[in-house]
Amino acid sequence: MKLGFLTACLPGLPLDEIAEWAVAEGYQALEVAVWPSTGGRDFEASHLPVAGFTDADEQRTRELLDRTGLTISSLAYYENNLHPDPATRESIRTHLKHAIDTAARLGVDSVGTFIGRDPRLSVLGNLREGEKALPELVEHAGERGVKIVIENCVMEGWHPDGYPGNLAYSPELWEWMFDLGFYLNWDPSHLTWVGIDPLETIEPYLDRIVHTQAKDVELSRQSATATATSAS
Incomplete structure (x- = not known):
């Protein structure tokens, strides 16, 4: 396993400057x-x-990778692949295919994204929509030897009522997306704050975890108590 970071945290810098800094700080991948x-x-x-x-x-x-000794662990394009607006969804789908094509050219094994959600539909309605809309992406990637890895981020900001906006937030939904041919970009921080023990999700899905992310997370007992009190 190699330690790296997602370059989205440095949007104003070009990749070569990010890579030079990464090497100086002891990172091995981006x-x-x-x-x-x-x-x-x-x-x-x-x-x-x-x-x-x-x-x-x-x-x-x-040449940049050869010079720095870094590898690209994945390409990242985390967007709503079930966006309710047809034109926006098609734009996202097209760009994701470009990312997959580029990954194949560079010998990168995976591209990270979200399942997303149409907030107008129930969870079940979204699953049925995903079964129609998403297999084409998996097929496009598979033909090029690339895996699409789905991050288990809740993305509650994508839903007007604050419900999960990415249908990969719970292991109960992972089985569904695995059946479609997706893999998992496992991030324990998102599991922790929705009350799921991340360690219990490793062994059952080890063969589907292709990429991992990690972030600092802290659960405040005081905040949880205040929330519970206000909701009672």
């Missing part, structure tokens, strides 16, 4: 953010031009 552009959200950045990735882009990237 999960490279590949959104179309850097927008106003704090989890997105654009560090490889996957749409229209040229031979020159590939050469520069390979």
Whole structure:
């Protein structure tokens, strides 16, 4: 296992500067953010031009990796693949395919994203919609030897009522997405704050965990008590 970080935390720096800093700090890998552009959200950045990735882009990237000794653990494009607006969903789908194509060219094993959710539908309705809309992406990736890894982030901000906006927040839903051919980008921090013991999720799904993320997380007993009191 190699220690790295997601480059989205440094949206204003080019990839070569990030890579040089990473090596100096002892990192061995980068999960490279590949959104179309850097927008106003704090989890997105654009560090490889996957749409229209040229031979020159590939050469520069390979030279950077050779020079620094870093590897790319995954390409990152965490978006709502069940977005309710058809045009937006198609745009996301197209860009995700560009990311998959670029990963294949660079010999990167995986691309990270979200399942997402259409907030107009129930969970069951979203599962049925996902069974129609998502297999094409899995097939596109499989034909190129790339795995699509789904992060188990709740993304409650994507739902107007604060419900989970990414249908991968619970192990009860992982089985469904595994049946579709997805893999897991396992992040224990998201499990902890929704009351799931992350350690209990490792052994049953070890063969589907391709990539992992980690963040500091702390559960405040005082805050939990205050929330419970106000809701009573």
